[in-house]
Amino acid sequence: MSRDENTGPSPRTTGRTGTDGRDPGPDASPGGGVERGGIGSGPGRALVAVYGLFALAAGARAAVQIATRFQEAPIAYTLSAFAAAVYILLTVALARGARRTALWAAGIELAGVLLIGTADLIDPAAFPDETVWSGYGRGYGFIPLVLPLVGLYWLLRKRR
Amino acid sequence: MNGGVAAGVIAGALVLALVSLIVAFRNRAMGMVLLIGFAVLEVAVLVQAGLAVAAAVAGEGPSDQVTLYGYLVGTAIIPPAGVVLALAERSRWGSAILAVAGFAIAVMTGRLLQIWQGVV
Numbered sequence: 001m002s003r004d005e006n007t008g009p010s011p012r013t014t015g016r017t018g019t020d021g022r023d024p025g026p027d028a029s030p031g032g033g034v035e036r037g038g039i040g041s042g043p044g045r046a047l048v049a050v051y052g053l054f055a056l057a058a059g060a061r062a063a064v065q066i067a068t069r070f071q072e073a074p075i076a077y078t079l080s081a082f083a084a085a086v087y088i089l090l091t092v093a094l095a096r097g098a099r100r101t102a103l104w105a106a107g108i109e110l111a112g113v114l115l116i117g118t119a120d121l122i123d124p125a126a127f128p129d130e131t132v133w134s135g136y137g138r139g140y141g142f143i144p145l146v147l148p149l150v151g152l153y154w155l156l157r158k159r160r
Numbered sequence: 161m162n163g164g165v166a167a168g169v170i171a172g173a174l175v176l177a178l179v180s181l182i183v184a185f186r187n188r189a190m191g192m193v194l195l196i197g198f199a200v201l202e203v204a205v206l207v208q209a210g211l212a213v214a215a216a217v218a219g220e221g222p223s224d225q226v227t228l229y230g231y232l233v234g235t236a237i238i239p240p241a242g243v244v245l246a247l248a249e250r251s252r253w254g255s256a257i258l259a260v261a262g263f264a265i266a267v268m269t270g271r272l273l274q275i276w277q278g279v280v
Contacts, residue, residue, distance in 0.1 A: 042251060046249075046256045049257040067226070
């Protein structure tokens with residue numbers, strides 16, 4: 001995580017090229033000025049943090065659900081674990097600069113939140129206990145719905 | 161669980177999130193103020209966790225102890241994780257990460273209070 005990082009006192013304004021050894025890309029966006037690295041630096045690192053947070057939240061939730069009451073709603077809890085796995089995969093893929101993997105995972109994430117959100121609306125009885133994607137991420141301020149859109153935007157914008 | 165400590169943690173975390181957001185908007189990387197602020201927040205979170213564990217061992221608190229401990233561990237991990245990422249990202253986005261971390265601590269501590277009272 002903090003490998004190869006300059007933690008010295010001077011704020012970094014240059015030299016952030018290809019931290020992950022992946023396509024640095026020609027675009028130095030005028031907004032931030034410093035994000036010149038791969039998909040895991042600059043705004044991408046903030047995305048890594050948010051995905052990491054959701055990996056923690058969804059992973060802990062799924063672990064508790066499966067460990068304590070799996071029989072009550074096996075499908076919902078399996079989906080809960082799946083959501084957690086997707087968040088973990090995205091966190092790692094973004095941090096390591098694996099663009100293709102991150103794109104696939106973000107696509108699956110978007111499909112998952114839309115499918116489970118819709119299924120939950122149509123048949124609430126199938127989901128007696130909530131997953132992070134229930135009600136389009138209602139329990140988490142709809143961030144699970146917005147996050148894949150932001151992620152896909154970021155990944156596609158970073159295309160060569 | 162100690163309501164006063166929780167209120168202090170929530171208020172402090174929200175202030176830190178706001179300061180981090182301002183720093184990010186001003187296009188600055190994390191400075192000493194934020195670093196010390198999050199260190200203090202971590203100490204407060206650990207004190208809160210210690211008090212909660214002591215009370216839970218004494219028989220107070222919710223029946224769902226697994227969730228309780230999950231939240232306590234989560235809140236203890238987030239400030240140092242945010243600082244590590246902010247040190248790696250010496251730009252405004254590092255400060256943005258701290259804004260997320262501060263907000264997450266405030267929300268999770270609020271949930272922790274609910275869990276403790278058995279609301280959900």
